[in-house]
Amino acid sequence: MPLTVLLVDDEPLVRVGLRAVLEAQPGISVAGEAADGAAVVPLVRQLRPDVVMMDVRMPLMDGIEATRAVLRTVADPPKILVVTTFENDEYVYGALRAGADGFLLKRARPAEIVNAVRLVAEGDSLLFPAAVRQLAASYGETRGNAGARARLERAELTDREAEVLRLVSRGLSNAEIAERLVVGTETVKSHVSSVLAKLGVRDRTQAVIAAYESGFVAPG
Amino acid sequence: MPLTVLLVDDEPLVRVGLRAVLEAQPGISVAGEAADGAAVVPLVRQLRPDVVMMDVRMPLMDGIEATRAVLRTVADPPKILVVTTFENDEYVYGALRAGADGFLLKRARPAEIVNAVRLVAEGDSLLFPAAVRQLAASYGETRGNAGARARLERAELTDREAEVLRLVSRGLSNAEIAERLVVGTETVKSHVSSVLAKLGVRDRTQAVIAAYESGFVAPG
DNA sequence: GCGGCCCTCCCCCGCGCGGGGGAGACGAAC
DNA sequence: GTTCGTCTCCCCCGCGCGGGGGAGGGCCGC
Numbered sequence: 001m002p003l004t005v006l007l008v009d010d011e012p013l014v015r016v017g018l019r020a021v022l023e024a025q026p027g028i029s030v031a032g033e034a035a036d037g038a039a040v041v042p043l044v045r046q047l048r049p050d051v052v053m054m055d056v057r058m059p060l061m062d063g064i065e066a067t068r069a070v071l072r073t074v075a076d077p078p079k080i081l082v083v084t085t086f087e088n089d090e091y092v093y094g095a096l097r098a099g100a101d102g103f104l105l106k107r108a109r110p111a112e113i114v115n116a117v118r119l120v121a122e123g124d125s126l127l128f129p130a131a132v133r134q135l136a137a138s139y140g141e142t143r144g145n146a147g148a149r150a151r152l153e154r155a156e157l158t159d160r161e162a163e164v165l166r167l168v169s170r171g172l173s174n175a176e177i178a179e180r181l182v183v184g185t186e187t188v189k190s191h192v193s194s195v196l197a198k199l200g201v202r203d204r205t206q207a208v209i210a211a212y213e214s215g216f217v218a219p220g
Numbered sequence: 221m222p223l224t225v226l227l228v229d230d231e232p233l234v235r236v237g238l239r240a241v242l243e244a245q246p247g248i249s250v251a252g253e254a255a256d257g258a259a260v261v262p263l264v265r266q267l268r269p270d271v272v273m274m275d276v277r278m279p280l281m282d283g284i285e286a287t288r289a290v291l292r293t294v295a296d297p298p299k300i301l302v303v304t305t306f307e308n309d310e311y312v313y314g315a316l317r318a319g320a321d322g323f324l325l326k327r328a329r330p331a332e333i334v335n336a337v338r339l340v341a342e343g344d345s346l347l348f349p350a351a352v353r354q355l356a357a358s359y360g361e362t363r364g365n366a367g368a369r370a371r372l373e374r375a376e377l378t379d380r381e382a383e384v385l386r387l388v389s390r391g392l393s394n395a396e397i398a399e400r401l402v403v404g405t406e407t408v409k410s411h412v413s414s415v416l417a418k419l420g421v422r423d424r425t426q427a428v429i430a431a432y433e434s435g436f437v438a439p440g
Numbered sequence: 441g442c443g444g445c446c447c448t449c450c451c452c453c454g455c456g457c458g459g460g461g462g463a464g465a466c467g468a469a470c
Numbered sequence: 471g472t473t474c475g476t477c478t479c480c481c482c483c484g485c486g487c488g489g490g491g492g493a494g495g496g497c498c499g500c
Contacts, residue, residue, distance in 0.1 A: 158446065171426035186449050193488065205425050206391035212432045378476065406479050413458065
């Protein structure tokens with residue numbers, strides 16, 4: 001059975017984006033969506049998701065309140081992954097103190113998002129994107145962080161995969177990449193597939209987008 | 221008969237790049253390549269290209285000399301499009317005075333390159349990428365520029381095409397774009413094909429790259 | 441030594457993609 | 471009124487792409 005996720009965010013666009021990222025990933029499915037924290041508890045009871053991706057700032061009930069509500073009122077509660085736009089969002093502290101299992105920046109690349117969901121689902125407690133590490137340090141120390149770090153690094157691209165992604169991001173076809181690297185096209189396909197899986201994307205087009213969005217390749 | 225182009229550049233990589241861009245464009249074919257200006261005159265005589273894309277800086281004979289040589293010694297000479305890396309390349313002035321029909325920055329996006337080739341082939345004299353306009357102004361005023369400008373704008377994407385490109389650049393498939401825009405997938409395919417043709421690229425992956433490289437979409 | 445990862449290559453298969461045509465409807469420009 | 475561009479939709483067709491398997495060799499670390 002796939003890993004199920006409940007999305008809670010007042011912006012439809014964010015929900016669509018998260019859904020796209022997660023649905024593209026084999027083994028993860030989005031069980032449902034909610035536009036406000038107020039709707040979370042009944043939805044969790046109904047859908048029994050493995051993970052709740054929870055926005056912090058929402059109009060009726062914010063992510064902190066909603067996290068508390070879920071953990072207080074639901075038996076065998078799901079993991080709660082707090083999603084925020086700003087890395088210095090003070091609400092994040094509150095959400096983590098309320099019992100959230102991890103937090104994630106909205107501008108995280110797809111691979112990080114997927115990893116984050118997988119990690120909290122598997123019980124690793126906290127996630128720290130590089131940009132937030134210093135903030136985390138000031139927050140107080142961190143259980144399970146080393147494990148999470150190692151896991152994130154395992155998900156990083158190998159040298160060859162990175163090389164292939166660079167060429168994909170320059171518009172080359174598999175055959176052209178094969179020629180350039182002096183290997184067979186099947187080998188290139190194999191690397192491309194690995195890259196797609198690790199980035200959590202569906203096709204090479206989305207891989208190029210991820211490459212630009214993550215700074216892996218830069219315009220100009 | 222297609223528009224034929226002779227590439228003259230000492231860097232193989234540049235020739236490969238230009239060839240890829242131009243060959244991807246229907247109606248344009250690369251008739252030949254030369255690695256130095258010294259080889260241009262015989263090649264022009266042999267191949268009778270419509271356009272010569274001429275690097276300025278080359279080891280044996282530079283683009284200025286080569287331009288002069290072609291125009292002086294070849295009857296019914298091809299159009300000459302000067303290609304340069306630096307927008308403030310002083311050699312460009314010389315090449316233009318020597319009779320070149322236009323100039324182009326190497327970092328121009330594929331669509332601009334294709335447009336430039338088409339424009340000089342059709343007789344429009346000078347091309348001014350935005351980044352070079354001020355330089356052009358200081359150079360002295362400009363015949364045929366208004367015509368070129370209008371033509372470049374005609375080659376720009378329509379509203380619908382731009383909308384489709386934006387969605388392509390967010391990783392959506394044709395079917396997803398169709399759903400989003402509430403039209404048929406055939407319609408989307410039609411728009412995508414137009415976009416590819418106008419950008420002078422081969423597939424949606426290269427279109428996304430062009431979108432990022434041109435600033436049409438921005439990372440983050 | 442043995443497991444694990446990486447790189448390499450192979451098979452089959454389905455489908456999305458893109459090229460090549462064409463065509464109708466609408467509105468703006470002439 | 472006619473022309474032109476845009477947007478819409480349709481056909482056929484080939485191929486590149488990506489998923490699903492598997493498999494072998496090399497290198498490193500335990």
